[in-house]
Amino acid sequence: MDFDFDLFVIGGGSGGVRAARVAAGEAGARVGLAEESRMGGTCVIRGCVPKKLMVFASEYAEGMHEAADYGWDVRIGGFDWPKFRTRLETELDRLEGVYNSLLEGSGVTIFAQRATVADAHTVRLADGSTKTAKHILIAAGGRPSMPEFENIELAISSNDVFHLDELPRRLLVVGGGYIACEMACIFNGLGTDVTQFYRGAQILRGFDGEARGHIAEHMQRHGIGIHCGTNILSLEKTDDGIEVRSTTGDTFTFDQVLFATGRTPNTAGLGLEDVGVELGRRGEVVVDDYSQTAVPSIYAIGDVTNRVQLTPVAIREGMAFVETVFKGNPTPVDHALIPSAVFTQPEYGSVGLSEEDAREQEPIDVYATSFRPMHKAFIGRDDRVLMKLIVSQETRKVLGVHIVSDKAGEMIQLAGVAVKMGATKEDFDRTVAVHPTMSEELVTLKTPVRTA
Template sequence: MSDSYDLLVIGAGSGGVRAARISAGYGARVAIIEEYRVGGTCVIRGCVPKKLFVYASRYKDLFELAPSFGWNVGTPGFDWATLVANKDKEIARLEAAYVAGLERPGVEIIRDRAVVTGPNSIRLLKSGRELAAKTILVATGARPRIPDIPGKELGITSNEAFHLDRLPRSILIEGGGFISAEFATIFSGLGVATTIVYRGERMLRGFDEDLRVGLEAGLEARGVTIIHQTDVLGLRQTGKDITVSFSDGVDAPFGAVMFATGRSPNTSGLGLEAAGVALGEDGAIAVDEYSRTSVPSIYAVGDVTNRAQLTPVAIREGHAFADTVFGGMPTAVDHSLIGEAVFAEPEVGTVGLSEHDAATHGDIDVYVTRFRPMMNTLSLKSDRMMMKLITRAGGGEVLGVHILGPGASEIIQMAAIPMAMKASKADFDRAIAMHPTAAEELVTFKKPSYVYRGGVKQ
């Protein structure tokens, strides 16, 4: 077997797999090096299993709604072991599909850990093989960030949450981002007494304020306790519980503690700095618009660059890399308009500028509506759905769309398409509403709820 390649990819996650597969399709001799499982964080212990768990948690709400539609479902029961086993089967199926997708165009899969030893060389730590390549692509993703506090080893992260032997009676989740919101939804929906502690004033920093307020209200209505402006100072084992010491002087016991305090790029131990690859203060690999590092033969895509830690972004970057380097089509990824979804309860979908940010870009009109989802109207559930459309003044270009409630992620995906085409409010208005749907609200707004003129709300 030759040890010389056109491309060596380190990391078989979403970005690396796409880059390897497309590059091989262009005729390159490619090997991908992965020390764990093919598929990366998203497939193995991220967005895919997480959404399956979110689906499981939502059955609680469906069972509560069923009687209003005439269904008698008796007393529902839940078995954690069954969910975990079925999730594992699906992940194994997806991993096999990823492997087949690599092998079909001839990508060699090397199960090992790689260290970059030069601009065109890699050493495999397990086998000791020395590999050479014209181009190296680093796509090693990111890992959960764990606070450096006493007793940190007693906590878990999203990695371990998918493999718990049993559900805890209670859980404390530290963090105010989408991972915290999603796992709070999962655990509370499955019957675990759930508490979130966050050092900030409100969760989802950087999101539109109405989304932030609505998410917290929805989580609290679901039974989640949210503690703001408080840090976790330490953990200690007390019998079967973990006692948490908070910065406000309170100590409290929980069945489990989960850290959801962000993710750090996986660059440690890769030999990148010795090879001359420039890293940022957070350990992220610095790249240009074509994902090239400070070393011309070494590129990086995905979470390891910390441009946007989202799977679809990594896939797009991986494909653009292959087009650029092996397809003869230099392609830069536009990161200026990236939609986001938070699979919490309530669900969040957002694309474009928040109201706060849009108001700094000139005069804007803001359209807002709140209503009970139709599914809830036969019951006593009072949950509200929120939709917001932000445009330039006078019904101009749509700058932001923000949705809170059922199906938010599916709706926002479609809204992102006309926004990428610089659609105006008039373009939205030309679409005939599909009734009765929630999404029709985006094309039936008549007058702004309020406006900003000169940066002042009126």
């Protein structure tokens, strides 16, 4: 059969764009790509990039206070949200243009419209036309999950925070995952009065328990009102804002209510089940180790598979797909020991197992320290750093590294290399410390604080 394309990609996020570019540019494939929204997807347009720029903006207030304590003559004024938002939108427009240029430069044919799957080798575009392809790659990403109850339209999702007309004076963040906690810290840093509701017992479920407690304590000390074991019963618009009634019986009023309660794979209405693609309980595309679905010609990568929802993972999956399908080099995706960072304030970097998961697996030694770093201690700040190593008693391999501190994301990237290589505690011990730094504590921890 003569197909229109060798590959048709549905979704213009980081994973889909990388797969399309490499398949066309390096493997010489005829590639089409459809994106119904903006090129760049969640990460570039409504996730990692704008969020990190907001993190940068939110850190300056505390930085200016610290500068004054260090001796600088600093005038601390208000934050100009419209000025920042305009600059942010300009930067996102620039990045979207870069993505489009990279695709066009690689010879990818772009369709700026929605595409659905018609059969194993055919996609249907929103204009009614169809395109055939030897292979179809689903890279449609995910979307914020919003609950269903009365007046939910009064609330916003994490997609909306970058486009607010004005900075809210009072904000409720609903959720306890990394997006919720990052947003709470961002708006707190920008001067908003932030309250956070989470139905669980402690924020950041799934991460290391000690690190979670450390971050929660820090957030509360810096003015964020965290209410665990709490959810929303009702929302109602009033003259003073949005009245929120909680499950604890309390009533609050806010200017904005942000739901950051998870993300859902973008598979609704794509026609996947109709052609035989299996979907999981949350709507995720079920794939094998090579990102192949139950339909041999259809593959899926990124958040739509709900494996590991991280941009670099989606990119790796896209590269492995091209190696497997277009370069004749079957390449499974390695999802083990992926470093990650939560951009709360302070940041949290982790790789490997949490203490809780590790002690379920085998006997471990835990090396940990919490201290006031030089930068903070000098000006009398109480903020503390947490450094933690989880070590196998049998093999002495470092099973997990957890860092809660400023720039933890930068540190965990390098620690991730060592853990991925199978470094032992003694390998860490043999490494000479860089002094004076916070990270030197990772190689000077000599005695376990506990065993499990």
